[in-house]
Amino acid sequence: MISATIPINEEFRLEALRSLNILDTPSEKEFDEITSLAAFLCDTEIALISLVDSDRQWFKSKHGLDVCETPRDVSFCAHAILDPENPLIVEDARKDDRFKNNPLTTVEKLVIFYAGIPLVDKNGFALGTLCVIDSKPKTLSKKQLESLKSLANQVVMLFELNKKNTDLEKVQSKLKKRNDSLREFARVISHDLKMPLANIITTTDLLKLILNGKLDEESSEYFDYIKTSSFSMSSYISDVLDHYESDSLLQNKPEKFDLNELLQEIVDLLSIKPDFTINFPTANTIIESNKLVLKQVFFNLIANSIKYNDKEQIEISIDANEDENFYFFRITDNGMGIPNDKLDTIFDLFTTANTTDRSGNKGNGIGLSTVKKLVGKLGGSIKVTSTEKVQTTFDFYIKKYN
Incomplete structure (x- = not known):
């Protein structure tokens, strides 16, 4: 041998x-x-x-x-x-x-x-x-x-x-650890920054009250600017926290609920004004899914339809359908629309389509990224079509629990 x-x-x-x-x-x-x-x-x-x-x-x-x-x-x-x-x-x-x-x-x-x-x-x-x-x-x-x-x-x-x-x-494991670290960082930042911002807002109002009648127009505008910027930063911090904590919503078990009742809850939270018209699905649809996740998705999409709308009479229509495996939803508004060159990136984190919203504030590009992530976690997908200055439509579907 x-x-x-x-x-x-x-x-x-x-x-x-x-x-x-x-x-x-x-x-x-x-x-x-x-x-x-x-x-x-x-x-x-x-x-x-x-x-x-x-x-x-x-x-x-x-x-x-x-x-x-x-x-x-x-x-x-x-x-x-x-x-x-x-x-x-x-x-x-x-x-x-x-x-x-x-x-x-x-x-x-x-x-x-x-x-x-x-x-x-x-x-x-x-x-x-x-x-x-x-x-x-x-x-x-x-x-x-x-x-x-x-x-x-x-x-x-x-x-x-x-x-x-x-x-x-191995890469996914590393990314999970980094994501967990970012989530913890967002939580700490939210706690550590929002309180000082609240103090700034309160102090600004107090100073304006104390100095009432002693400020010229330009000085008063500076105080308003400080307050507006503080509110904007507080909103940004809240959105970052929502994005990184959205996964926690997925731990909730699926349940059966009426879609129109869920939409009414959202409308009540948003305090819809008389110049808003929101059309619910004509037929009551019973959904079996993660209610809190779907509520967050609809809340973000409807809130965006309101914020980014330049019409005197805001109109939002919501439709729902289903087949054996999926629920399908459509939200259409008559708002500002999205430029064609922004449609491919609108769901990317920190990407915005419009310079300012209805109130003149600039968006932070977090809400739609969170929506896409949540819809994906529910076994679905989301897409957008839009005609600038005319309307925007979001179509998405989620998987049924069989």
Whole structure:
């Protein structure tokens, strides 16, 4: 028996293998289906996905074999990875000087025929093989060998896909930690800044009262500016907090409720004035969903329809439909509209479509970003269409709880 030599790139090859984080992982259906198919196509007793580690070969998938690994010094696959570009075919190991005294051949009488296709990653490192084994001499047809090569390519693709998924999970974990930190930061900032802002607003009103009759018009305007800016900053802080705390709403369980009753609650909260007309869906729709989340979505959209409206008589219409899997909603207003060059970015955080709202205040671009996030969490999507100076329509849907 002749043990395989160590590849010249062994250190880097092992680094590439271990970067996959696949050694000693449980069996997976996708890999097991490949070895089962390989054994069938090649008409062999055994098929393996073998990864050559520093001192062993470990089987990610095995068909027709019970053991999970064998020592590297008796490994046929350790020979196969020495020539990554070509398959290793051993039709009768008893006649091959490299293997004729191999215990897997002479004692176990397990490996007489061997065919291994090196599993080569995108950097050219041979990580192991897809191999088929039989306890009697065999030959493979050209078609069988080509099929085995195709299956080996699929194994490498699965390795790469698994690594990408693992890397993605790590990124998602880091993003979650950062998002949690931002949420905590927003909570602290909200508490630490809103109280001083409230004090500024109160002090401004008090000073104007004390100095009543002693301020000229310009000085009075400065006081008004301080108060307006403080209210604007307080609103901005509240919106940031709502954005980062919106996920907490998703913890509520779904419940059944009347959509029109929910919309009436929102109208009452917004203190709709006589110059507003809001049309509810003609038929009462019973919804089964996360009520608080849907309430937040409608509240933001209706509030925006009111804020960004330049008409004397504001009109908002709300429609609702459903099918077996989804609820569909539409909110249309006769407001300022959204410029065409803003439609693609209107749901991005800190992006606004208009310079100022109905009261002359500038938006902060947080509300619609929160809406999009909440709708997505409910298994849906939202889109907007608009004609500037005429109307804006938001269409969105959410998934039913089945």
